[in-house]
Amino acid sequence: MKKNMINTLLLSAAVALMGCSESDKYTYYEGNAAPDATITASQESLSFSEVGGTATFNVGTTAKEWGVYATESFIKVSYENTNSPSGTVTVKVEENPTAYVRTGAVVLMSGTARKSIAVTQEASLNSNAPEGYKLVWNDEFNSGSELNATDWTHEVWGKGRVNNELQEYVNHKTPEGNLVTEVRDGKLRITALKENGKIYSGRVYAKVKEGWSYGYIEASIKLPKGKGTWPAFWMMPVNFTSWPADGEIDIMEEVGGHANYVSSSLHANAHVHTQGTQVTHEMYCGGAEDEFHTYAILWTHENITTYVDGKIQLSYDNRGLGRDDWPYDDPFYVILNLAWGGDWGGAYGIDEGALPATMEVDYVRVFQKK
Numbered sequence: 001m002k003k004n005m006i007n008t009l010l011l012s013a014a015v016a017l018m019g020c021s022e023s024d025k026y027t028y029y030e031g032n033a034a035p036d037a038t039i040t041a042s043q044e045s046l047s048f049s050e051v052g053g054t055a056t057f058n059v060g061t062t063a064k065e066w067g068v069y070a071t072e073s074f075i076k077v078s079y080e081n082t083n084s085p086s087g088t089v090t091v092k093v094e095e096n097p098t099a100y101v102r103t104g105a106v107v108l109m110s111g112t113a114r115k116s117i118a119v120t121q122e123a124s125l126n127s128n129a130p131e132g133y134k135l136v137w138n139d140e141f142n143s144g145s146e147l148n149a150t151d152w153t154h155e156v157w158g159k160g161r162v163n164n165e166l167q168e169y170v171n172h173k174t175p176e177g178n179l180v181t182e183v184r185d186g187k188l189r190i191t192a193l194k195e196n197g198k199i200y201s202g203r204v205y206a207k208v209k210e211g212w213s214y215g216y217i218e219a220s221i222k223l224p225k226g227k228g229t230w231p232a233f234w235m236m237p238v239n240f241t242s243w244p245a246d247g248e249i250d251i252m253e254e255v256g257g258h259a260n261y262v263s264s265s266l267h268a269n270a271h272v273h274t275q276g277t278q279v280t281h282e283m284y285c286g287g288a289e290d291e292f293h294t295y296a297i298l299w300t301h302e303n304i305t306t307y308v309d310g311k312i313q314l315s316y317d318n319r320g321l322g323r324d325d326w327p328y329d330d331p332f333y334v335i336l337n338l339a340w341g342g343d344w345g346g347a348y349g350i351d352e353g354a355l356p357a358t359m360e361v362d363y364v365r366v367f368q369k370k
Contacts, residue, residue, distance in 0.1 A: 037063040037111040041089075045118040046106070050125045051135050052093040057117070060086045061110040072104030075119050095134075096121050125365055128310065129216045130298065133367040136215070137207065140363045141188045146172065147181060147204060154181065155203040155337075165230070165342035166350070167192055167201040174200045186362070190338045192229065193356035203337035211238040211333035212366055218296035220362035221252070223289045224338060226354020229256035230345030233295055235332040244272045247327035250280075251306050252295035256357070257348020260288045262295070264306035264314040269324040281306075281314040292362050301329060336361060 043057040059066060059079075068089050070077050074096075081087030089106065096102055102121040107114060125135055139151060147154075154171040173179050174195050180202035182189045192201035219233050235249040248267035254260070265273070265280035272278055285293055285308050296307040305315040318326045338359045341350050 037061060037113045039066065039108045039110050039113050039115040041108060041115060041117055043117055045120070046091055048093045048119070048121040049135075049138070049140075050096045050122045052095045052121065054090060054092045056088055056090045058086065058088055059108055061108075061113075063110045063113075066108060066110040068106060068108050070104060070106055070119075072102070072119075074102055074121070075104050075106065077106055091119065093119070093121055096124050098124055128218055128294065128296065129365075129367040132369055133216050134370045136212070136366055136368045138363060138365040139188075139206070140186065141183050141361065142186050143183075145183050147183060147188065151206055153205045153208045155205065159198075163339070163342040163344065165339045165345065166228075167199040167338075167340040169203045169337070170200050172202075188336070188361040189358050190231075190336060190361070191356050191358045192224070192338050192340045194352060199340045199355070201338045201340060203335065203339075206334040206336075206364060208333045209238065211235075211331035212368065213329065213331045214299050214301065215366055215368040216296065216298050217251070217334065217364075217366050218294055219251075219334075219336070219364045220292045220294050222292045222360040222362075223254050223260075223262075224354075224357035224359045225256060225259070225289045226351055226357045227257040227348055228341050228345060228350030228352070228354060229357050229359075230254075230339035230342060231359040232335070232337055232339070234335050235297075236335060237327070238331045238333055243267070244274075245269050245324075245327065246330070247332075249297065249299070249304065249328065249332060251297045252308070253344075254288060255345050255347065256289075256354065257346075260285055262288060262308060262313075264297075266304060266314075266316055266328075268327050270321065271325070279314070279316050283308060283311075283313055285309070292360070299328070304328060334364060334366075336364070 040060040041057055046055050065083050067082060068077055068079050076092040078090045091106055101123050104119045106117040155169045156171050157169050159166055159168050170180055172181055176195050178193055178195060180191050180200055190202040223231050231254055233252040237246045240246050244267040250265040252262050254262045261282050262285045263280055263282040265278055293309050298305045303317050306313040339345050
């Protein structure tokens with residue numbers, strides 16, 4: 001009789017413990033698994049961006065059954081084959097509306113064994129975007145040592161192709177193997193350098209085949225130092241046929257001979273620098289070459305406004321004068337590059353002693369109206 005009472009108490013305690021967690025929402029093994037059952041998973045941790053997403057991983061156990069639950073409500077799990085020694089778990093995380101990093105775990109169970117898969121989601125990146133805009137694409141440069149080839153394309157061309165610039169653009173590295181683009185410590189680094197008497201640098205395009213039509217687009221950039229440098233964050237049309245008819249949007253440019261003065265410009269048939277009719281504005285940005293600053297554009301059918309650290313740099317309205325004045329309704333793609341010399345970059349002279357010179361990009365983010 002005492003033995004039955006003890007078993008009853010133990011069973012009640014087990015039920016009570018299960019009631020204190022979320023495990024009772026999911027399959028939980030109560031069979032004959034050995035106490036020393038082991039669990040393996042194809043992922044040790046899962047990371048999600050602010051927009052959320054879905055990830056699937058494989059599970060294996062030495063027992064016949066297994067179960068799974070999430071420790072936090074923002075993590076949703078579904079699973080297959082829990083009555084088998086192996087199966088899959090799918091984890092779904094919704095968009096993070098908060099300004100802090102969310103953390104939790106997916107816990108696997110088999111008999112008395114437990115295995116925890118850490119889940120991390122980045123904080124909301126919407127702080128600088130206007131109300132009603134949603135993040136649709138971004139690169140925080142937090143993984144790997146090279147740019148993601150799915151998102152980014154390197155331009156390759158020779159010296160002097162445009163603006164009498166002195167650099168050659170190469171794909172990732174020079175003939176001697178020196179890097180002109182590199183992802184390191186959460187930053188994209190674009191470097192202009194001299195090798196065997198030639199200047200090499202990097203020019204990269206984001207989503208060159210599709211681009212975006214309208215949105216709020218922002219990058220955090222630390223500019224290079226030295227006479228001759230000409231860094232830029234700008235946009236060109238996906239379906240380009242001729243310049244300036246198809247338009248050009250310069251969100252930020254600076255030349256090292258005029259340090260810390262950053263400019264925005266718009267180019268079209270009706271306003272272009274070659275005819276002295278350009279739409280442009282320059283402002284001083286103290287410390288632009290020593291620390292990161294944000295450069296952004298808010299682009300709609302009605303207006304284009306650019307910003308430096310949240311302050312308006314340039315604003316231009318669609319005046320309804322047709323494509324010659326407003327070719328900005330088509331999709332454009334993002335460009336980051338570091339030129340050397342040329343019509344503007346070399347206007348104050350060049351100093352090859354400044355090489356190698358590096359432009360650093362902390363992130364690029366594209367938001368569009370929901």
